Amino acid sequence: MAKDYFQDIVPPEGGSRPRPRDTERRSPIRKEEVRRPLEEIHEDEQALPERSIRNIPPPLRSRPPRMRDVHDERTSADQPVPLRPQSSRLWIWIAAGVSIIVLFVLILFVFRSTTVTVIPRSNTVTFDQSAQFTAHPAASAAAGALSYTVEVSDLEDSEVVQSNGTEHAEIKATGSIVITNDYSVAPVKLIKNTRFQDSSGLIFRVPADVVVPGNSGGKQGSVSVIVVADKPGKQYNIGPTDFTVPGLKSNAAMYSGVRAHSNRAMTGGFVGDRPAVESGAMQAAQAAIRTRIAQKIHDQIAARTEAIVIPDLVRITFNSEPGTAEAGGGVRIHEKAHVEMPVFPKEAYAKAIASLVSADAEEASIEIVPGEGYASSAVKSTAVDLGKEPLTFKLSGQVLVVWQVDTEALAKALAGIHEAVFQNVVTTFSSIQEAHARIEPFWKSTFPSDSAKIKIIVEKPTPVATP
Numbered sequence: 001m002a003k004d005y006f007q008d009i010v011p012p013e014g015g016s017r018p019r020p021r022d023t024e025r026r027s028p029i030r031k032e033e034v035r036r037p038l039e040e041i042h043e044d045e046q047a048l049p050e051r052s053i054r055n056i057p058p059p060l061r062s063r064p065p066r067m068r069d070v071h072d073e074r075t076s077a078d079q080p081v082p083l084r085p086q087s088s089r090l091w092i093w094i095a096a097g098v099s100i101i102v103l104f105v106l107i108l109f110v111f112r113s114t115t116v117t118v119i120p121r122s123n124t125v126t127f128d129q130s131a132q133f134t135a136h137p138a139a140s141a142a143a144g145a146l147s148y149t150v151e152v153s154d155l156e157d158s159e160v161v162q163s164n165g166t167e168h169a170e171i172k173a174t175g176s177i178v179i180t181n182d183y184s185v186a187p188v189k190l191i192k193n194t195r196f197q198d199s200s201g202l203i204f205r206v207p208a209d210v211v212v213p214g215n216s217g218g219k220q221g222s223v224s225v226i227v228v229a230d231k232p233g234k235q236y237n238i239g240p241t242d243f244t245v246p247g248l249k250s251n252a253a254m255y256s257g258v259r260a261h262s263n264r265a266m267t268g269g270f271v272g273d274r275p276a277v278e279s280g281a282m283q284a285a286q287a288a289i290r291t292r293i294a295q296k297i298h299d300q301i302a303a304r305t306e307a308i309v310i311p312d313l314v315r316i317t318f319n320s321e322p323g324t325a326e327a328g329g330g331v332r333i334h335e336k337a338h339v340e341m342p343v344f345p346k347e348a349y350a351k352a353i354a355s356l357v358s359a360d361a362e363e364a365s366i367e368i369v370p371g372e373g374y375a376s377s378a379v380k381s382t383a384v385d386l387g388k389e390p391l392t393f394k395l396s397g398q399v400l401v402v403w404q405v406d407t408e409a410l411a412k413a414l415a416g417i418h419e420a421v422f423q424n425v426v427t428t429f430s431s432i433q434e435a436h437a438r439i440e441p442f443w444k445s446t447f448p449s450d451s452a453k454i455k456i457i458v459e460k461p462t463p464v465a466t467p
Contacts, residue, residue: 113455114448116414118426119434121403122461123357124371127395132379133352135344135391140219146352148342150387152263155293156321156336159285163275163331169322173229173236173269175262176317176338177204177243178385181221183257185214196227196243196260203230204243204266212258222385226317229269236269264338270322275331277323282333289335290318297339308344308368310376310393315340315386340386354401364431365404373397400461403431407456416449433461 133146141147177196181188190210195203204227213221229236243260277285297316301309321334350368354361374397384391406429413425419439426435439447448454 113453114437114439115455115457116410116435116437117457117459118405118410118432118436119459119461120405121431121433123354123401124398125353125357125401126398131356132392132394135342135393137387137389139387146344146348148344148391151341151343153339153341154264154336155296155339156334157289157293158332158334159289160326160330160332161277161281161285163325163329164278165276166273167276169270169272169274170232171268171270171322172232173234173238173266174319175204175227175264175266176224177227177260177262178222178224178388179210179212179258179260180385181212181214181258183215183254185216187214187221188212188254188258190245190258195230195246197246198238198241198243200238202236202238204228204236205230219389222389224315224385229266232269233271234269237266239265267319267336268321274323275325277331277333285333286320286335289333290337293318293335293337297337297341301341304343307346308349309341310344312375312377313342313391313393342386342391350401353395353399357401361401365406367402367404369400369402371398371400374399402461405429405431405456405458407458408451411451411454411456414447414454415451416447418446420445422447 135146135148136142138147138149179190188211190206190212192208193205194210195205197203206225206227210223210225212223215221240262243262245255245258245260248255248258294316297314298311301311301314317338317340319336319338321336323331323333326332346367347365350366351361351364353368354364354366374395376393376395379392379394410426410429410432413428414422414437417425419437422437423435426432437447439445
């Protein structure tokens, strides 16, 4: 049986000896010991304790190198020294960035437009009950006078209500006519139910007394009234036409001098059976329809920017049309509105108002900005023949009268001048109340010679409240 220990193996003389293990501590071997006889060596080995796996001392664990040691080794003479960052490149980039910013700022100033900010001249006007204005039909208005034209339109709307059986109806057509007086300077009175006859013999009557103004200054007097057909039926739904007054035939001059004409068709004439509608439902539907039509007209007036329309002077004539049957037992109620809208030229209207506060308003371009409580109303209680007679109206509340600045003329006047004479040039424009200029680039003291490079900004004036 093999032994459980290792026996030292002595290499032969002249051979290479094995290197001592790092974990063993051996004393230096002297030459005399090497030359000892083999017998003595065996004797010494017998005197040593038995060597086995059980009594072999554990090897010493080697310590890993510390970071400091590694660092010391890397700083030896043969290790290259690292180069420091080149800070000069950083300064080059910084200088380039600053140069770009400076160049951008210079370009910004060089290419900025020279700007002139102006506040236009303005005045606040407060109207009292005595302020009245008269506008004449454009066809006959004198030069410089306030004139107006008439825009005519027809609107219609409908609404379905529940029917209540059928009914027999006989309805007379209605419409408006204009009665003119070329007969005398004195007014002519026509009594209730005065007849007006068209060329076919159809008769229409006035439901109340009418006073027709006399002619004045070579202009005929006129008045617009509602007339009703003499009999019911569709045959009276006629278009615009001329009328005579049969009751004046006994006076030839008066018969030829007092006449009438219609500007639109007569409507509503009907005889026959139709779906019945309760009176309350009918009236409610008609009121709702007329309210919608009136709102449409109001919206149209508010949308006008190129002209002036005074709502109180707008004439709306409503006409009820026969109802029509609808599926499901309903009846569609129809309403039509004939609209006559006096329209005033915006600039002429503004000058007429501005003339109350400034004598030079006629020579300027002026705009009116409605202010607190601004409203208008007709003066005459009786309707006039729109488009043929003058309109008289009054205003209440406040308006701001603003003079319009001719920006193109101002830019041309400033082109090439020195900033020292800027205010002198501005004072030659009566429409300017205040002005400020900023010349670019900032190191220049004269305005650009090209007027297109001068930007004019017109600020809105602030209304001045009056007590």
